[in-house]
Every structure is written in structure tokens, then in C-alpha cells.
Amino acid sequence: MHEMGVAMEICRIAEQHVGSAGARFLTGIGLVVGDDAGVERSSLEFCLETLLAQPPFAGAAVHISPEAGDTLRVDYLEVDDARPSH
């Protein structure tokens, strides 16, 4: 139920790292979600797809790696420095 709050925090982290890395476009987010993290995977994906379709994002793919335990982590970001602006 709190997946939207979690998704917003993931987007905040992504925006911060994209900015500090001097990257232009976010194309993918890699997440690690533990089975005891209290997060429902499909709900989180839905929230992220909604948020990532809006500026400053332009539609990034979400890659979720499951894990045992309560881990909830942004693992990596995929960026494309050559993608033209639109």
C-alpha cells in the first residue's frame, strides 16, 4: 500500500544520481527487493512506470532483482548520454 511513497523515494534517488553523474537520460533503474521488504512487486512496478513517464523522466525500464530478506535498494542506473532531447 505504501509503494507509491517508496517509488517516489526511488525516483528522488535516481534524479539525484543522474544529476551528480552529469548524465542526460535515465533509461533504466535496477532495484533489489527482498521478499520481506514489505513491498508488493507489481504494485511498485506500476507506481514506478507512472512516475517515470513524467518529467524529468521520459520512460525508463525497471529491473527488479528479488532477494531473501528485507533489502530494498537502488542498485544501479542505466543512462544514455547520446539520446536526443525531445
Next chain:
Amino acid sequence: MPVRVIDVRERVMAQNDLIAAEVRQRLDDAGVPSLNLMSSPGAGKTLLLERTLADLAPSLRIATVVGDVQTQNDADRLSRHTSRLVHAVVTGGACHLDARQISAALDAVDLADTDLVFIENVGNLVCPASWDLGQTSDVVLFAVTEGEDKPLKYPKMFKRSRYALITKVDLLPYLDFDVERAIGYLRDVNPNIEVLLTSARTGQGLDEWYDILRGHVRHASHVAAESA
């Protein structure tokens, strides 16, 4: 290479947990314990606090932060029993309180003039379990009108709680609720959890609850005095 991967490895809750740590430090420095009350909606958090404030507010200086999705009805109910601040946090749809809200609420509390802080979380047995607020201890309530197997269905909430209050025990004669089975399930999930049987209507179990609160107040002020 125009396409590249940025290594992040950042916990999603890192920002919340940072603020929670600051809240915990503020409360520890002031020698003020804080208890985070969590339960499903209707388990009796507000009534327990009403009764607690009515009985203890004369001798303990208690500040209260109350979270609700909508309305500040619970804060209004509690305000009738204390002259001290009852801070309402209307989450506007969010199903839990977070550390930032507690930090902002505490800005309005004079901790030097406070013995104890209650946080009444949003009624929900799932989401609040994922958010650290900087509290000293978690208290989970579940009522005898719920199923005995609540701890098995929502283990994360019961695992992190130090106390479990089985509430509304005055209704036991009218229900098939099996107290021993409920306690067994609690211990299956969390062998160390301290269990109290309470009724805020009749007062059953409240002396034990108040002893726990007074113990927290004594301990926190002692620790703060030692480190001062």
C-alpha cells in the same frame, strides 16, 4: 560509450532512516522516551491513549503525535484529556507516518518540559512496519474482535514490536477468541515480545501498562543524565 551504468547501491529508506536517527538522538539527549503505537484500524489505539492521558497526564508530561489518513478526530479526542500539545498529522492518503513528519511535529514540542512522547501511527498492520520514526519502542495492539492469527498474517509488524497489547479483553465472554492461542502465535513470531491483556473500558491490565511507561521515563532520563 553513450550508454553507461551508474553504480548506486543506496537503500531506498536511507533518507528516512537518517532523519529517524536524528529524531532518536534529539529524544535521547532530552531524556524523553517515545512509543510508537501501531495496529489495524479500530483496535483501540486512541481509546488506550485517552485513558492513559486521563490517568497519567497529572503526573507525567506527555506529548502526543497522532497520524490519520483524513480528519483530526483522534487528535480532538485526545485533546480533551490533556492541556498539552496533541499534534495531528493528516497524511492525506499515505498509509503510515514517516520520520520527517515526526521530526516536524517535535519542532513544536518543548522536550525539556516533556517526560514521554506517544506516536499514534495510522491504523494499518502492514505499511508502518517499514518506516523507522526514531521511536524508543514499538507497541502493537490487536483486539480480541480480530483473529488470533493476526501475528502470523502480519509478522513484520509483530517481529519489530517490543510490546503486544491484546485489547478489548472485556469482550472475551462474548467471543470465541482463544487468548492462549493468540499468545502462542505472538511468541512464534517474536519470542521476546511482552504481552499485556488490556481493556481501556474496564481498566484491566492498565496498571501494568502504566508501569511500563514509567519504567521507560525513568530509564531515559537516567541515561540522559549519565551522558550529560
